[in-house]
Amino acid sequence: MIRFLVKRTLRALIALYLFITFVFFFTQLVIPGDFTTQFAMGMNRAAREALQKELGLDLPIWQQYLNWLHRLLAGSLGTSFYGYSVTASMKAVLPPTLLIFLTGTVIAFFIGQWLGKWTAWRGPGPVSGASTFSAIALYTSFPPWLAFLMVYFFVRRFELFPSALFLYQNPLAQFRQRLSESSDLLPNTLITYMLLTMVAALLVLVIGDRVLQRLWRRRLPLPVSVILLPALAVGSWFAFGFGAPALQIMHLAGLPILTFVLLSLGETMLIMQTTMKDTLGEEYIRVARAKGLPEHMVRDKHAARNAVIPVFSRLVVSLPYLLTGIVIIERAVNWPGMGEAMLLALYNKDTPVVMGALLIIGAISSLARLVLDVVQLYIDPRMRDRAIRMGDLGPVKF
Amino acid sequence: MTIGDTERLDYIGLGGWQRFSIRARLILRRSKGAWEVFARNRLALLGLVLLGIFAVMAVSHPILLRTVWPSGVYDPVTGYDFKTMHPALPSSRHLLGTDSLGRDVLSRLLAATTPTFVLGLTAALITAIVGAAMGAASAYYGGMVDAVLTHISDAFLLLPAPIFMVIVGVAFKEFGPVKLGAIYGLIAGLGGTAVVLRSYALTVMAKPYVEAARIAGGGSGHIIVRHLLPPMIPLTSMMMLLSVTGAVVADAFVSFFGLTRLYLNWGTIIYTSQAYMGTLGGGIEWHVLLPPSIALSLFSAAFYLIARGLHEVADPRLRV
Numbered sequence: 001m002i003r004f005l006v007k008r009t010l011r012a013l014i015a016l017y018l019f020i021t022f023v024f025f026f027t028q029l030v031i032p033g034d035f036t037t038q039f040a041m042g043m044n045r046a047a048r049e050a051l052q053k054e055l056g057l058d059l060p061i062w063q064q065y066l067n068w069l070h071r072l073l074a075g076s077l078g079t080s081f082y083g084y085s086v087t088a089s090m091k092a093v094l095p096p097t098l099l100i101f102l103t104g105t106v107i108a109f110f111i112g113q114w115l116g117k118w119t120a121w122r123g124p125g126p127v128s129g130a131s132t133f134s135a136i137a138l139y140t141s142f143p144p145w146l147a148f149l150m151v152y153f154f155v156r157r158f159e160l161f162p163s164a165l166f167l168y169q170n171p172l173a174q175f176r177q178r179l180s181e182s183s184d185l186l187p188n189t190l191i192t193y194m195l196l197t198m199v200a201a202l203l204v205l206v207i208g209d210r211v212l213q214r215l216w217r218r219r220l221p222l223p224v225s226v227i228l229l230p231a232l233a234v235g236s237w238f239a240f241g242f243g244a245p246a247l248q249i250m251h252l253a254g255l256p257i258l259t260f261v262l263l264s265l266g267e268t269m270l271i272m273q274t275t276m277k278d279t280l281g282e283e284y285i286r287v288a289r290a291k292g293l294p295e296h297m298v299r300d301k302h303a304a305r306n307a308v309i310p311v312f313s314r315l316v317v318s319l320p321y322l323l324t325g326i327v328i329i330e331r332a333v334n335w336p337g338m339g340e341a342m343l344l345a346l347y348n349k350d351t352p353v354v355m356g357a358l359l360i361i362g363a364i365s366s367l368a369r370l371v372l373d374v375v376q377l378y379i380d381p382r383m384r385d386r387a388i389r390m391g392d393l394g395p396v397k398f
Numbered sequence: 399m400t401i402g403d404t405e406r407l408d409y410i411g412l413g414g415w416q417r418f419s420i421r422a423r424l425i426l427r428r429s430k431g432a433w434e435v436f437a438r439n440r441l442a443l444l445g446l447v448l449l450g451i452f453a454v455m456a457v458s459h460p461i462l463l464r465t466v467w468p469s470g471v472y473d474p475v476t477g478y479d480f481k482t483m484h485p486a487l488p489s490s491r492h493l494l495g496t497d498s499l500g501r502d503v504l505s506r507l508l509a510a511t512t513p514t515f516v517l518g519l520t521a522a523l524i525t526a527i528v529g530a531a532m533g534a535a536s537a538y539y540g541g542m543v544d545a546v547l548t549h550i551s552d553a554f555l556l557l558p559a560p561i562f563m564v565i566v567g568v569a570f571k572e573f574g575p576v577k578l579g580a581i582y583g584l585i586a587g588l589g590g591t592a593v594v595l596r597s598y599a600l601t602v603m604a605k606p607y608v609e610a611a612r613i614a615g616g617g618s619g620h621i622i623v624r625h626l627l628p629p630m631i632p633l634t635s636m637m638m639l640l641s642v643t644g645a646v647v648a649d650a651f652v653s654f655f656g657l658t659r660l661y662l663n664w665g666t667i668i669y670t671s672q673a674y675m676g677t678l679g680g681g682i683e684w685h686v687l688l689p690p691s692i693a694l695s696l697f698s699a700a701f702y703l704i705a706r707g708l709h710e711v712a713d714p715r716l717r718v
Contacts, residue, residue, distance in 0.1 A: 011549075011552065012552075014549050014552070015549060015552035015553045015555070015556060016553075016556065018549060018550065018552075018553035019553040019554075019556045019557065022553065022557075023557075026565075027565065136441075136699060136702065136703070137695065137699070139702065140643060140647075140695045140696075140698040140699040140702055141691075141695050142647060142650055142654075142664075142665075142668070142691055142694045142695060143647070143651070144651070144654045144668065145668060145687075145691040145694070148672070148687075152682070274706075274709070316555070317555060317589070317590040317593065317594075320555070320556060320557060320558035320559075321558055321559075321560070321644075323558060324558040324560045324561050324651075327561065328651070331655075342561070343564075343655065346564060346565065346568050347568075349568075354565065358557075358561070361556070361558060361561070362556040362557070365555070365556045366556060
């Protein structure tokens with residue numbers, strides 16, 4: 001297992017290295033003019049050259065590249081042209097984005113694969129036709145338009161979510177003012193805690209499921225785990241003593257998460273439906289039926305388990321696009337995350353921030369791919385076999 | 399020399415035209431079976447119909463401007479109608495109404511169709527060429543070539559094309575649909591498409607006829623062009639169509655942020671309508687916002703549905 005992880009990490013690092021090199025040279029070489037020529041119009045020549053020197057823009061390109069790489073290895077993303085540290089600003093915007101990305105992806109994945117499985121199993125009919133149709137509509141909808149509609153209906157018309165989400169102000173900053181009266185937690189720290197407890201709750205559920213299967217050969221029924229997961233997360237928030245503000249944050253984040261789920265749901269569902277239809281024609285399904293297994297067993301353990309594998313590999317490909325979707329949603333609801341920061345930097349020609357944000361997107365995608373690789377190893381026996389044959393994996397029992 | 403069907407036909411002693419007609423008939427017969435599979439899928443047919451409607455829209459705009467619409471009133475960018483207040487709701491004079499700057503919405507909608515087609519087709523072609531070349535080379539040569547190409551596609555998988563296009567759009571405001579489409583095609587081709595096509599090409603390489611061709615003395619060029627690429631065509635065209643969907647949405651995304659406004663597309667219409675929503679004090683102009691959004695969705699849906707139909711042609715396991 002360790003060899004497998006090391007190999008995969010190395011591969012991810014090589015890809016990440018190629019990616020950042022490409023991003024660096026692209027943003028440096030292709031964008032004409034640097035910060036000094038763009039904004040420092042009133043400066044005389046000497047002052048401009050001094051500024052170029054200070055920002056390190058007068059060096060040859062390869063030296064700039066090595067400098068940048070060197071600083072990157074030291075853990076710094078550089079300094080913005082406006083003087084602040086990119087690392088600090090990315091740290092400030094990362095938790096809100098991750099909150100939407102992680103919760104949204106998990107929810108969308110579960111709903112999507114469940115719907116896909118169910119519609120393929122039931123075959124053609126009015127209900128599955130309608131859900132296929134809406135999945136196609138969601139998949140092909142223009143994301144900003146969908147975000148706009150969500151804000152219009154859920155904030156303006158039905159007033160289900162706080163109106164801070166569509167006014168030109170930072171909802172978390174407002175929230176922070178209210179929060180500072182009652183406790184000394186910062187919203188970002190709070191969101192980080194929330195993320196950690198949610199991941200922990202998910203792990204507890206998965207491990208509990210395995211233990212249950214090992215000991216009593218039973219699994220947690222789906223409705224139970226659907227109720228148990230949020231219950232565990234919210235329960236732990238109250239147990240740690242930040243229940244009320246955490247729920248308020250969830251109320252704020254509800255709309256972006258909902259929009260993100262809608263945006264990414266369609267793709268998962270459509271792929272799951274296609275692959276599930278594929279597997280239903282396979283011979284092992286007929287064998288499973290002939291053995292006299294109950295239908296839900298054939299559906300969940302024999303068909304769906306094989307059908308979900310391509311869905312995972314598709315998720316790997318679409319991760320950066322999902323992150324792009326978040327940029328749009330953040331824009332539409334003024335959510336103070338990565339997307340907002342990056343678009344602002346783009347308008348200001350603040351290249352270090354843009355590069356930093358792209359780098360973070362790349363890093364998140366590679367990390368998520370590593371996680372997905374391990375998950376695939378866990379659900380796909382063929383992958384496991386291949387890994388064992390290549391000597392990356394001992395004969396472990398899952 | 400290899401024994402292909404050309405040589406065999408030469409041997410029988412047929413003329414050029416006859417040879418061509420036999421080959422055409424063979425292709426026709428093969429594609430007839432594929433068409434039957436395709437046509438059984440109602441949604442795929444719907445996609446074709448939608449595509450036809452968009453083609454008519456693209457063609458009709460210049461004709462309408464020449465004949466029925468006086469260009470001073472109906473020009474998609476500079477037109478202004480002095481006879482009504484703007485924004486005007488749909489009427490017989492302006493079928494979809496006008497926007498707050500007094501331009502006819504239908505004219506703008508139609509004018510944006512051609513650039514969208516150009517962008518989509520450029521992206522599709524480049525995706526297909528780059529992806530198929532990468533996939534075939536990886537699968538055929540293996541070893542070092544495969545390793546290098548796989549690392550490259552791994553890196554491009556990390557790059558979100560829409561955001562990248564926004565960066566390019568900021569830098570080069572004059573970039574038109576062809577160049578933006580090419581950028582999208584390049585990223586999609588080097589990244590996701592190459593990965594998918596590589597794994598498919600590997601399964602083709604494992605087929606016995608490739609082995610046979612190699613034993614018969616076929617060179618690398620011959621095997622790739624004659625034996626490896628043809629079975630990859632259906633899957634490649636499917637990826638091609640999917641990249642149209644991606645490219646169109648990404649391009650509208652770039653325009654939506656108001657970063658490249660030098661050519662008209664559906665994203666621009668949505669952007670301008672939303673941008674003037676606040677400043678000119680009007681409410682939400684649904685009659686301006688709805689048509690381009692629906693057009694965008696339907697345009698991508700058309701290509702997606704055709705791709706889905708092709709998937710059934712490409713994947714014989716799905717044929718029941």
